Amino acid sequence: MITFDQVTVQYEDTAEPVLRDVNLTVEEGELCLVVGHTGVGKSTLLGAVNGLVPHFTGGTLYGRVTVDGRDTAEHPPRELADVVGVVGQDPLDGFVTDTVEEELAYAMEQLAVAPATMRKRVEETLDLLGLADLRHRALHELSGGQQQRVAIGSVLTAHPRVLVLDEPTSALDPTAAEEVLAAVTRLVHDLGVTVLLAEHRLERVVQYADRVIHLPGDGRVVSGPPAEVFRTSSIAPPVVDLGRIAGWSPLPLSIRDARRAAAPLRTRLDGVVPPPVRTALPADRPRLLSARGITVTYQGVPAVREVALDLRGGEITALMGRNGSGKSSLLWALQGSGPRKAGSVSVGESDGPGTRDPRKVSATEARRLVGLVPQTPTDLLYLESVKQELDQADSESAVQADGIPARTLLDRLAPGIPDTTHPRDLSEGQKLALVLAIQLAAAPRVVLLDEPTRGLDYRAKGELIGIVDGLAAEGRTVVISTHDVEFVARAADRVVVMAEGDVVADGPTTEVIVASPVFAPQTAKVLAPLPYLTVDQLASVLDAHGTDPSA
Numbered sequence: 001m002i003t004f005d006q007v008t009v010q011y012e013d014t015a016e017p018v019l020r021d022v023n024l025t026v027e028e029g030e031l032c033l034v035v036g037h038t039g040v041g042k043s044t045l046l047g048a049v050n051g052l053v054p055h056f057t058g059g060t061l062y063g064r065v066t067v068d069g070r071d072t073a074e075h076p077p078r079e080l081a082d083v084v085g086v087v088g089q090d091p092l093d094g095f096v097t098d099t100v101e102e103e104l105a106y107a108m109e110q111l112a113v114a115p116a117t118m119r120k121r122v123e124e125t126l127d128l129l130g131l132a133d134l135r136h137r138a139l140h141e142l143s144g145g146q147q148q149r150v151a152i153g154s155v156l157t158a159h160p161r162v163l164v165l166d167e168p169t170s171a172l173d174p175t176a177a178e179e180v181l182a183a184v185t186r187l188v189h190d191l192g193v194t195v196l197l198a199e200h201r202l203e204r205v206v207q208y209a210d211r212v213i214h215l216p217g218d219g220r221v222v223s224g225p226p227a228e229v230f231r232t233s234s235i236a237p238p239v240v241d242l243g244r245i246a247g248w249s250p251l252p253l254s255i256r257d258a259r260r261a262a263a264p265l266r267t268r269l270d271g272v273v274p275p276p277v278r279t280a281l282p283a284d285r286p287r288l289l290s291a292r293g294i295t296v297t298y299q300g301v302p303a304v305r306e307v308a309l310d311l312r313g314g315e316i317t318a319l320m321g322r323n324g325s326g327k328s329s330l331l332w333a334l335q336g337s338g339p340r341k342a343g344s345v346s347v348g349e350s351d352g353p354g355t356r357d358p359r360k361v362s363a364t365e366a367r368r369l370v371g372l373v374p375q376t377p378t379d380l381l382y383l384e385s386v387k388q389e390l391d392q393a394d395s396e397s398a399v400q401a402d403g404i405p406a407r408t409l410l411d412r413l414a415p416g417i418p419d420t421t422h423p424r425d426l427s428e429g430q431k432l433a434l435v436l437a438i439q440l441a442a443a444p445r446v447v448l449l450d451e452p453t454r455g456l457d458y459r460a461k462g463e464l465i466g467i468v469d470g471l472a473a474e475g476r477t478v479v480i481s482t483h484d485v486e487f488v489a490r491a492a493d494r495v496v497v498m499a500e501g502d503v504v505a506d507g508p509t510t511e512v513i514v515a516s517p518v519f520a521p522q523t524a525k526v527l528a529p530l531p532y533l534t535v536d537q538l539a540s541v542l543d544a545h546g547t548d549p550s551a
């Protein structure tokens with residue numbers, strides 16, 4: 001269905017080609033998972049399938065890519081639209097209409113699908129993706145996850161034979177991600193649709209993959225059955241990492257297989273207390289932010305209802321909850337620039353005269369009190385080069401004695417980005433790393449991060465944990481709104497869960513997430529009832545006790 005014949009892609013301002021002499025065949029009805037580190041070229045590979053690369057991105061493509069027999073060099077994306085449906089990383093980028101219903105119908109209108117069929121497919125898709133209640137809503141008013149569902153739905157309605165999905169679950173809550181992937185798998189099995197899917201949260205997708213295409217980073221592509229590729233790949237989901245360190249063969253790809261393989265290990269480790277993931281926090285942490293009665297409404301409809309929250313220095317809090325439960329609205333209300341119908345926010349140690357409400361000070365001052373990295377980080381990038389952005393961030397934060405230079409922060413998250421690159425040409429993960437570096441350089445006491453792990457590989461997430469740990473160790477408080485349960489298991493001291501605008505759970509990470517079938521990380525699921533959250537915990541126990549299951 002898709003073939004790459006000696007394909008090399010070279011962008012203008014880079015020394016090495018992103019893809020080099022790639023040969024690849026994807027059969028009809030295969031679901032292929034594309035994996036690799038941040039910025040390695042996954043989007044480039046996907047873009048070559050529908051001709052976005054090089055027709056729209058610039059750069060040069062050598063060799064030949066064909067889709068359903070059509071050469072993408074001779075057919076621009078418009079002429080491939082009847083065969084290939086593409087969902088990009090940023091849903092807002094791809095929207096062409098104003099409302100949910102219009103967007104779902106648009107691709108079909110372009111393909112002149114009969115009105116009766118169109119109507120039927122729109123209804124089916126609204127149900128399939130849980131969008132029925134939102135059908136008349138304006139696209140720009142939706143939450144990030146709601147937008148991502150519309151973007152996926154708008155491609156499914158056209159019934160393409162090839163689906164290209166670039167991080168399709170990055171903004172989805174765990175349940176929605178499962179539903180969307182189940183729907184995609186159904187298309188593969190029932191209709192023989194061919195799917196090429198790039199994803200960093202491998203734990204969500206490996207079990208559905210027929211084949212894995214791994215980009216190791218030198219322009220080559222390694223492709224094969226998942227169990228084979230993951231045996232040696234530089235990245236793998238936690239369930240595979242567990243299998244690797246416990247010496248299970250064949251390597252498990254699903255929780256069910258891993259649980260079976262882990263049975264002897266669970267018996268042997270019964271009674272062994274794993275080391276804590278995070279060191280316990282001192283009880284006397286100063287309160288840095290105090291919010292009471294926070295209420296946010298949009299056109300009279302409540303999104304956040306009378307939320308009370310205290311954030312203490314040294315603490316990393318994960319904010320979790322379904323798509324549309326009010327997480328982003330709460331963060332923006334705390335930061336001061338978002339709407340707030342009622343309630344109070346005070347930032348600063350104790351409730352004394354030194355505390356400030358970020359909404360009642362200038363925007364620059366509010367940024368120093370509370371830093372917020374938004375869900376669409378590109379909103380904050382407007383200069384011509386990476387260097388200009390970094391220099392600007394350093395000059396704005398020069399007043400902070402304890403600030404780390406933005407370049408240092410960037411190199412920790414995404415090494416090797418040249419000064420001269422235009423921010424527009426960065427990969428999504430690289431853009432996010434740049435915005436994180438810029439915001440963290442200002443070193444505010446309260447740091448809010450809205451879904452900061454999109455586009456980040458496991459290594460970069462590890463670096464991000466190192467950076468937020470550093471902020472907490474300096475006495476700051478960090479809130480991370482995220483759907484990434486594996487990240488939460490490793491990074492957070494405390495988890496706050498929202499549902500329909502209310503806080504419905506608030507407590508230490510272990511207590512909140514292990515008890516929840518939705519939020520439990522893979523390690524917890526495989527080793528339950530043993531109290532493990534991360535692969536590293538098991539590794540250190542095995543180091544101490546030996547790996548021989550019969551010992």
Ligand SMILES: Nc1ncnc2c1ncn2[C@@H]1O[C@H](COP(=O)(O)OP(=O)(O)OP(=O)(O)O)[C@@H](O)[C@H]1O
Pocket residue numbers: 011012013014018036037038039040041042043044045057058059425426427428429430455456
């Ligand atoms: N239009 C462009 N011009 C110049 N360089 C580009 C362009 N698009 C991408 N690049 C560079 O090519 C490399 C690969 O980018 P690509 O977006 O394919 O990576 P990716 O693996 O999808 O990353 P992520 O995981 O962050 O989505 C990156 O280093 C990026 O900076």
Ligand SMILES: Nc1ncnc2c1ncn2[C@@H]1O[C@H](COP(=O)(O)OP(=O)(O)OP(=O)(O)O)[C@@H](O)[C@H]1O
Pocket residue numbers: 140141142143144145146171173298299303321322323324325326327328329330
């Ligand atoms: N500008 C707006 N106008 C109208 N409704 C809005 C607006 N912004 C958000 N909403 C609605 O408010 C609710 C809460 O949205 P919010 O973005 O806070 O959710 P979230 O928990 O961050 O979701 P996600 O996990 O999908 O990012 C959603 O139902 C959303 O559709």
